[in-house]
Amino acid sequence: MSFWNLRTTIGRKWLMIKLRSINASSDSNEVFKFKSVCYETPISPSKALMTNLSFTLKKGENLLVSGYSGSGKSAFLRIITRLWKTKSGTLTLGFLDNDVLVIPQKPYFPTGNLTLRQQIIFPKLIDDRNVSDKEMLEFITDLHLDTKFRSGWEGLLIMYAADFILILVNLIFVKPIGNWINTLEKSEGWFRYKHCTIRDNAESAAMYDASKFEKKECMRLIDKIMIQNVWLGCWELVQQSGTLRRVHEFLEFADNNWKEVADYEAEMDQSVKFCSDDNEVFKFDSVCYETPISPSKVLMTNLNFILKKGENLLVSGYSGSGKSAFLRIISRLWKIKSGILTIGISNHEILVIPQKPYFPTGNLTLRQQIIFPKLIDDRNVSDKEMLEFITDLHLDTVLKKCCGLNTPVDFEWHERFTPAELQQMSFMRVLYHQPKLVLMDDVSSCCSASVEQRLYELLDGLGISYISAGNRVSLRAFHHKELKLHGDGTYEVVDLRDDPLV
Structure with a gap:
């Protein structure tokens, strides 16, 4: 069987199915008549839209089909226009197909360089009614669609006037x-x-x-x-x-957990004491501490150690052994589990430089970054002194990128500068604040040996005591004692002044 014969056969069978439940009426008074009609959606046959419709519409009567969305209003029209078939019952029509015009819910205007006349006579190919242009224009006038046909100087004037008004609106309102x-x-x-x-x-x-x-x-x-x-x-x-x-x-949440925070601070106050002894920086007496996140991981079991004033301490050990934790204990970020920590220097005389350089965002100047975390320069350091800090650390390129000391910048500091520059810039805060004790967590890991030496020479020149955490062998030359952490709760103290390798 050829393709065309197959298509004709399928078309005839579909037409037979389509017309099986639809009859033509000889009654000139009926538009249509439903008799026990049942129909459903072709896509979801299980969804019955009508189970037993019996209804007659007489000629001269007009019908309104209403209902909520999805109730079957459009389906009712599809049944009458024979787009859908009925499941059971009989539908009798009193008109022929060419006597019916359907206006769908979604307006349809075919494309293809068509004229307005062709769109009006659609779906006919030619105007077999021979409607004149005058009659067509009357249709348009009756529907108040004559604005679409303005042309000549009036249309051009309206177009330019509308553009001018839009430009004014844009300048006056939209742009601001x-x-x-x-x-x-x-x-x-x-x-x-x-x-x-x-x-x-x-x-x-x-x-x-x-x-x-x-x-x-x-x-x-x-x-x-x-x-x-x-x-x-x-x-x-x-x-x-x-x-x-x-x-x-x-x-x-803060109100509900305030008691827990207060209890935490109270426990810390009980285990940390401040001493006025001029000879001691701090003293650990049988101190045990662990990580707050994993209390089962004990970092130190019984630490007994004294650091005298004028001595500098190096804290070493493999990664995870507790070097940063040791600095957190001294700076009172973590509490100790047992024992007593006695500190001979007040908090405001200690400056901590964390392992991860921190430069706050928010259109800050280089001066604000140097005096951080202070809000104002209460030491009244002049620009000349600030520039000396920068020169001492060979950070002239940083000054150039920041367009001077007092120019706010909106870039991200961690993206604009190298890790070595960030570590040196963190060290500028030490030169400005000049604390009695500075805690440095691997602050020279990205710097060269010469820069590292310069940093510690500046500290010694200012008489600032320091505790460094790191594993660089070169660090041993700048410290008096080394606290080696083994990571299992044990430790070893080495006097570097007696070490012949230093």
């Missing part, structure tokens, strides 16, 4: 609003990014005791956002309702 939205989005982005950096660098910020600094920066950013939003009034409050709800949840 666009600039405002751009500024607002940028401010909100900085605020969210600030929170992310604080979260990702929480320990480094805590070691610097930078809570006041970060609080001020966050409030500055949020004040900037609120000032930009002040004219929006209540609408902005609605927009920020989700944020306010999260803030409320956080405050509830």
